Amino acid sequence: MSDLSIRALSKAFGGVRAVNEVSFEVKRGEFLAMIGPNGAGKSTCFNMINGQLAPDSGSIWFEQKNLTGLAPREIWRLGVGRTFQVASTFGSMTVGENVQMALLSHANEIYRYWRPAAAMHRERALALLDQVGMREAADRPSRELAYGDVKRVELAIALANDPRLLLMDEPTAGMAPRERNDLIALVKRLVVEQGISVLFTEHSMDVVFAFADRIIVLARGRLIADGNAAEIRDHPQVREVYFGTGKTFARAAGAAS
Ligand code: ADP
Ligand code: MG
Numbered sequence: 467m468s469d470l471s472i473r474a475l476s477k478a479f480g481g482v483r484a485v486n487e488v489s490f491e492v493k494r495g496e497f498l499a500m501i502g503p504n505g506a507g508k509s510t511c512f513n514m515i516n517g518q519l520a521p522d523s524g525s526i527w528f529e530q531k532n533l534t535g536l537a538p539r540e541i542w543r544l545g546v547g548r549t550f551q552v553a554s555t556f557g558s559m560t561v562g563e564n565v566q567m568a569l570l571s572h573a574n575e576i577y578r579y580w581r582p583a584a585a586m587h588r589e590r591a592l593a594l595l596d597q598v599g600m601r602e603a604a605d606r607p608s609r610e611l612a613y614g615d616v617k618r619v620e621l622a623i624a625l626a627n628d629p630r631l632l633l634m635d636e637p638t639a640g641m642a643p644r645e646r647n648d649l650i651a652l653v654k655r656l657v658v659e660q661g662i663s664v665l666f667t668e669h670s671m672d673v674v675f676a677f678a679d680r681i682i683v684l685a686r687g688r689l690i691a692d693g694n695a696a697e698i699r700d701h702p703q704v705r706e707v708y709f710g711t712g713k714t715f716a717r718a719a720g721a722a723s
Contacts, residue, residue, distance in 0.1 A: 469494045469663045470515070470546075470631055475524035477510050484510040486687035487524070492631065495661045497654055499674045501698075502684035503707060508667045511684070512635040515665075516548050517541040528631065547629025549620050549637055557609035561600060561619055564608055565591035568626035594622040598652060614645040621653065634666040638673070646670055650677050675699065683707070 470492040477485045485507040492498050500508050513519040515526055517538035526533040533541050542548075556564055569587040595601045598618040603611065611619065617637065624632060634653070638646040650668060654677045657664050668674050674681060675695040683691040683698060685707045691698055698704055 469496070469529060470665070471527040472515070473525045473527070475511065475514060475526065476522045477514060477519060478522055483687045485514070488684070488687070488689045490682050490689060490692060492663050492665050494663055495657060496663050497657045497677065497679045498663070498665050499678035499681045500665060500667050500684060501674055501681060506684040507687040508684055509635055512633055512667070516546065516633055542627065545628070545630040546633065547624050547627045547631070548633040549624045552616060552620055557607070559608055560605050561595065561608050561611065562588065562591050562604035564619060565594050565622050565626060568623040572627045594625055597625065597656065598622045614641055614649065617641065617649055618652070625656070629662065631663045631665070634664060636667050636669070638668060638670070643670065646673055647676070
């Protein structure tokens, strides 16, 4: 069953066709990587799906509902979450308080006339922190966290809204290779254990090939390939876009790192 269906989505900025007639599906419980060179249109795609940007044409369907043109808040309420960079108040609270705040704002949204007390969220916050391996840090000031741990807490905050589909545009930006691998492995585990669908972008091919169930490739606004790791690795047009003809992913990956 398809969870998210993107149909002939297009967006231009002036003369630049940032996203050009792109169609793809994310199945329920699927961990789908979107890759492509800088400027390929990945973030533009994400921002149309989460409602930040209105498409010029095409449509976006989630669980048979048409999301096209809905506001970010409505899309989020329908079960499509995304990771945010932490807010400026993040450092002034403990790790646990930050997750409780996210739970509180979710509850306020859902139960307008019955607002559970903040204390009620403590246990749920601890459970979410446990899922991302940060329970021990619940009472530490967030400002003391290492960068990789902030990313884990961002993930716990995104999960506070109980998304059925999670959008993650460059969740590992700025992380060291080892940390990237660990964060994506963690997300993959959540996908498997909780049946959440995830659409993510990631620059490290090693990480993408190791963890993605399926990979779609954008280049200059167009979707040029859709397949599993082996199919993408051997795809002539993908190799051309990334490395020029003749090179293989293995050689290029070795040369790049
Ligand atoms: P990616 O995330 O794959 O690196 P983007 O979606 O950010 O690519 O960008 C796709 C193209 O659209 C690029 O040529 C970029 O310069 C252009 N673009 C993206 N956002 C805007 C914007 N707000 N205004 C003008 N051009 C934009
Ligand atoms: Mg981008």
